[in-house]
Amino acid sequence: MRPFTYLYGRIPLTGHDHVAILYRSREEAFRAASFLAEGLKHNNLCVYLAPDDYQAEMLSRLRGLPLDVDCHTRDGRLRLHRGSDTLQLLQQWTQAIFDDAERAAVPSLRWLEEGLWPAGLGFPMPHFFEFHALLNYQVKHYPSVALCQYDLERIETPHLLTAIAVHRHLVVEGALVRDNPFYVPAEKFLPMSPAERERDLLRLFRDVQFDVNKLLAALAGYAQVQRVLSESPEV
Secondary structure, three states: OOOOEEEOOOEEEOOOOEEEEEEOOHHHHHOOHHHHHHHHHOOOEEEEEOOHHHHHHHHHHHHOOOOOHHHHHHOOOEEEEOOOOOHHHHHHHHHHHHHHHHHHOOOOEEEEEEOOHHHHHOOOHHHHHHHHHHHHHHHHHOOEEEEEEEEOOOOOHHHHHHHHHHOOEEEEOOEEEOOOOOOOOHHHHOOOOHHHHHHHHHHHHHOOOOOHHHHHHHHHHHHHHHHHHHHOOOO
């Protein structure tokens, strides 16, 4: 399958991918500016969901590129959003974004989200992850790629485990994990009670001796195996 784009110029992403990017410093949060810039050049509808200070920094990065960023924000090709207070409002806003993309018949929709936004609004994290489980369906419905970024230095361990569980694909230590082995499909995740979700996540964490670094290393190793297999000539 032909790649939809190359994240950071080297990681191939295909259409309809929903990817969690795990990064380690604020500076890395803005490496994906090129993902939005490329989309604007190709007449995509681009969304950036992030706290106000991240939005300001992202706009600054984009203005440093050969783009008329202000024009794109005025015509709605670049949508900035700081999040919502409730799951219902967030879902309504998201549905409107996808409806607008379909109505305008844009080639594709690019979604970039900074996972820090719920903290500033007091948005319940269980609802946040339910939203992302549901986002899998919307990404499959319309030509799109959704990138959801999580700062490893600021995210709580239970939330990191859940973020890994609700995203089918991951970028860990700069490597793509396609078909994340810890992914829990929405049709299984959503009906589970909070206690059932916690139980299953603890089982996952127990497998790596309750060590986040071991979990990340295991995922990075899995990505390496996938890369080697994909580059091996067929017998």
